[in-house]
Amino acid sequence: MNSNNLVACPLDCYDTCQGYVDEKGNIKGSTEHLVTNKKLCVNFANLLKEDFLKTAFYKNEEVNLDEALDVLVERLENTSSDKTLFYKGAGNLGVMQNCVKTFFAKYGSTLTKGSLCDAIGSLGIEQGRGGINVNPPIEKLINSDVIIAWGRNLTVTSSHMYNLVKDKTFITIDPIKTKIAKKSELHLQINPKTDHDLALLLTRFAHMSNQEDEEFISTHKGADWFFDLARSKPVVSYEHTTGVSLSQITKFFELIEGKNVSILLGLGPQKYYEGAQIFRTIDSFAAYIGVHNKEKGGLWYLDDSSYGYKKQLVSNAKKKIALPTVDFSNFDLVFIQGTDPVVTAPNTKKVIEGLKNSFVVFFGTVLNETSKYADLIIPSSSFLTKKDVRLSYGHELKAISNYTEKKDENSISEYDLANFLNEKFGFEKLDDEEKILDYYINTKVEDSSYIENFQFIEELEINELYEKKKQNQYYFLTAKRKDSLNSQFKVDNYLYVNPSLGFNNDDEVLLKSEFGKTKIKIKNSEDIKENCVLAYSGNKYANYVTPFLTDQEADSAIFQEVLVEIELS
Numbered sequence: 001m002n003s004n005n006l007v008a009c010p011l012d013c014y015d016t017c018q019g020y021v022d023e024k025g026n027i028k029g030s031t032e033h034l035v036t037n038k039k040l041c042v043n044f045a046n047l048l049k050e051d052f053l054k055t056a057f058y059k060n061e062e063v064n065l066d067e068a069l070d071v072l073v074e075r076l077e078n079t080s081s082d083k084t085l086f087y088k089g090a091g092n093l094g095v096m097q098n099c100v101k102t103f104f105a106k107y108g109s110t111l112t113k114g115s116l117c118d119a120i121g122s123l124g125i126e127q128g129r130g131g132i133n134v135n136p137p138i139e140k141l142i143n144s145d146v147i148i149a150w151g152r153n154l155t156v157t158s159s160h161m162y163n164l165v166k167d168k169t170f171i172t173i174d175p176i177k178t179k180i181a182k183k184s185e186l187h188l189q190i191n192p193k194t195d196h197d198l199a200l201l202l203t204r205f206a207h208m209s210n211q212e213d214e215e216f217i218s219t220h221k222g223a224d225w226f227f228d229l230a231r232s233k234p235v236v237s238y239e240h241t242t243g244v245s246l247s248q249i250t251k252f253f254e255l256i257e258g259k260n261v262s263i264l265l266g267l268g269p270q271k272y273y274e275g276a277q278i279f280r281t282i283d284s285f286a287a288y289i290g291v292h293n294k295e296k297g298g299l300w301y302l303d304d305s306s307y308g309y310k311k312q313l314v315s316n317a318k319k320k321i322a323l324p325t326v327d328f329s330n331f332d333l334v335f336i337q338g339t340d341p342v343v344t345a346p347n348t349k350k351v352i353e354g355l356k357n358s359f360v361v362f363f364g365t366v367l368n369e370t371s372k373y374a375d376l377i378i379p380s381s382s383f384l385t386k387k388d389v390r391l392s393y394g395h396e397l398k399a400i401s402n403y404t405e406k407k408d409e410n411s412i413s414e415y416d417l418a419n420f421l422n423e424k425f426g427f428e429k430l431d432d433e434e435k436i437l438d439y440y441i442n443t444k445v446e447d448s449s450y451i452e453n454f455q456f457i458e459e460l461e462i463n464e465l466y467e468k469k470k471q472n473q474y475y476f477l478t479a480k481r482k483d484s485l486n487s488q489f490k491v492d493n494y495l496y497v498n499p500s501l502g503f504n505n506d507d508e509v510l511l512k513s514e515f516g517k518t519k520i521k522i523k524n525s526e527d528i529k530e531n532c533v534l535a536y537s538g539n540k541y542a543n544y545v546t547p548f549l550t551d552q553e554a555d556s557a558i559f560q561e562v563l564v565e566i567e568l569s
Helices: 042-048 065-077 095-107 119-128 138-142 159-165 195-208 214-218 223-230 235-242 246-256 275-288 348-356 414-424 433-442
Strands: 006-008 018-021 027-029 056-058 061-063 084-088 110-113 146-150 169-173 186-188 261-265 298-300 319-322 333-337 359-364 376-379 388-391 398-401 474-479 494-497 508-513 516-524 532-536 563-568
Touching: 006 388, 056 065, 061 065, 065 359, 065 376, 065 414, 084 095, 095 110, 095 333, 095 388, 095 414, 095 433, 119 275, 138 159, 138 261, 138 298, 146 246, 169 246, 186 246, 195 223, 195 235, 195 246, 195 275, 214 275, 223 275, 261 275, 348 516, 388 433, 398 433
Parallel strands: 084 110, 084 333, 110 319, 146 169, 146 261, 169 186, 261 298, 333 359, 359 376, 474 532, 494 516
Antiparallel strands: 006 018, 006 398, 018 027, 056 061, 056 376, 388 398, 474 563, 494 532, 508 516, 508 563
């Protein structure tokens, strides 16, 4: 295959697809990329159909690119740097997307810290592994016998990885009856925010059934304390809390006995205030049964995709604020790159009010709900018109984009915009683009997944949502769906509930929490537990009711730390 024809999918997915452009100009799945394995997924196919932005706008009027850039420079020159905010999303995960961030750091803007996505769980894993969060090689997943999809909607979020292992035995742990749950030998349909209790219960039964890894336990810190946690309350209490029966636990251990086990962790269990503790408890259970450091199997999450690389685009911000609790109204100029906070950030009402009270610059490839509030819109060049490298957080493989189509003259790449601004403000230009890309393309990172300094969780203090829940309240869940990716593509704006709640399809209801309220339409589904409601990621109404708060440790969003009520409107 001609390396000059390679195209990396930039989307925020575990799989990190790599395609190539054939002789007829069609993009197909790479035959040399193990995970892509010749097929393009739905998200990549949808991306290729996008109507990319090709016109700049100022105050809702079309302008050419030069005029838009002049406005940006004039605004920056006349705005105090400490009253400017750089706010970046994950709409494109190529390494070159960080170019513009380096300029705003030098300029003195406030940057963000934390995450709307995965940082809570990553911190929990790092805490138990000496500060490292690296997935095992993908071959260890392929060679395992049993795969536990824990809070991970595997067929939707990791369709390529699923195709590599679809003939394995599956166990699903999830409050929602997902597609992978329906394909599984066992589905533990737990109550939300009880994953830590389930991990402790499973640890207790592992000991009772002699399925613990005595060698790993004896050589790593805190195993005795962890087991004491596991037996700190009666088994029946765990059963009541989690909603999982003892017969299901027995079947769980029958399925994994003598097998090579992999655990694929998803975002769901970490969307809570104490999410890092919850994840560390799950990882401790995995260690207890011997999942780590084996020739087959392991635990996968969203790992640190840049681990082992020397950062080529450095942003040393003078000030950072937590991403989930940004108040846009505190800034005179807000630069938003590749994201849609009106939909994806907590407390939609506050986000909109803040954007209305600031000068908003939107830099992206497509218009969205946030761009409606932008004073200045600058089109970013599409992924097909610029070179890049996409490092994966789902596995160790990277995808390379060397193929480029002719760039629209009214759009600009992140690299070119950063250097344009560097020149205007007298800052040093970035290194040569090819030099940066060649570093990532040619650098081979050694396997760093061996866990040398594991330490089991020693203390656990979590406020249980089920203890607060009133009879007329429901656990609020969010999940990914097949035809959309967060707020991109075909978004579903319904609230899904169990038919036992007594609503009709398309009933308009008032969804309320202590943080806000919104009108939303109902869809019934037997896949939702009676005590839960579900809104898919990208639902433009969902974040009117989510907490404008951060988690315990990672400055990250806690979308599911909320109980909601429903009333017919």
